[in-house]
């Protein structure tokens with residue numbers, strides 16, 4: 001006799017495999033509504049427009065200015081600290097900056113206002129706080145905060161040519177001089193690109209070719225589909241087909257050109273700012289930047305990060321956090337090693353009590369290169 005149970009089971013199985021979005025079974029969106037209010041959006045848009053308009057295609061410091069006209073401003077690195085606590089390693093960073101000409105860098109800090117962060121007075125961080133808003137883990141507020149940092153740095157100084165995003169758990173692995181030379185002058189720092197004839201010619205003049213951003217861009221990850229579909233199966237279409245969806249660390253280093261690409265974008269932002277159904281499959285800040293930049297300028301990217309992170313034994317989406325007793329010269333040397341560049345420049349995450357041992361290593365190890 002025909003039994004209906006197996007039939008029912010396979011029918012239900014078929015139904016569950018159907019490409020139709022089964023909306024009623026989805027939990028309510030997380031968080032219940034987007035934490036980005038209309039007035040915050042408007043503030044941000046005004047800021048980003050100011051940045052875009054403050055950037056005329058007129059002379060600005062370039063690599064050739066650098067060599068040919070010593071009077072023009074030298075190119076600078078903007079260090080962008082994104083934090084929701086005090087900057088635990090401010091004394092180490094102060095030492096990092098103290099050894100250099102203050103005309104070669106700028107510092108900007110975005111601090112969640114609810115954390116009452118105090119920037120150490122009398123240091124390079126004094127007065128470097130930009131107008132900041134609340135940030136929440138695994139939410140688009142982290143994208144907004146990063147864009148605010150980029151915009152503030154673009155407006156503040158046309159000599160800012162590289163923009164490095166860091167957090168309160170990041171530490172330097174080298175001297176400022178090493179970082180600066182690697183980014184602006186070295187033709188051997190990036191190991192992924194064979195030197196071309198024109199590179200060699202430029203190198204003879206002490207210059208290098210068009211600068212590229214350093215941003216991790218991965219297209220293979222076991223959780224990629226879950227994260228793509230975190231707002232609903234078709235939510236990202238048509239702007240972002242799954243084939244173009246990327247993941248990478250939010251701690252990247254962008255050229256000025258790419259900072260402007262990020263500030264100009266509205267189409268992808270409209271998608272990525274939508275809340276997700278599940279917090280643990282969201283992390284929009286790890287997707288927005290690599291997806292946008294790999295769509296807009298795939299050839300302008302070194303597709304890896306200069307910030308070393310240890311994902312072995314990850315818990316709750318947090319990477320491994322080094323403790324004070326693990327800090328040693330050997331660890332610094334190990335963390336520098338990269339297969340893609342001559343060295344990593346920064347590393348995360350370090351617990352606040354690592355400050356003392358790191359300061360102990362600063363002169364003899366970290367800033368010796």
Ligand SMILES: *[C@@H]1O[C@H](CO)[C@@H](O)[C@H](O)[C@H]1NC(C)=O
Pocket residue numbers: 114115116
């Ligand atoms: C920040 O300060 C406010 C007002 O003094 C206080 O209510 C709040 O608890 C503080 N937050 C933290 C994280 O200390």
Ligand SMILES: *[C@@H]1O[C@H](CO)[C@@H](O)[C@H](O)[C@H]1NC(C)=O
Pocket residue numbers: 310311312313314320334335
């Ligand atoms: C990464 O973290 C693991 C613990 O999860 C540790 O055993 C390992 O030594 C760390 N790797 C480096 C390069 O520090």
Ligand SMILES: *[C@@H]1O[C@H](CO)[C@@H](O)[C@H](O)[C@H]1NC(C)=O
Pocket residue numbers: 337338339
């Ligand atoms: C470099 O590549 C080797 C061989 O693939 C790998 O074992 C090692 O973990 C890589 N090192 C880093 C720092 O990624």
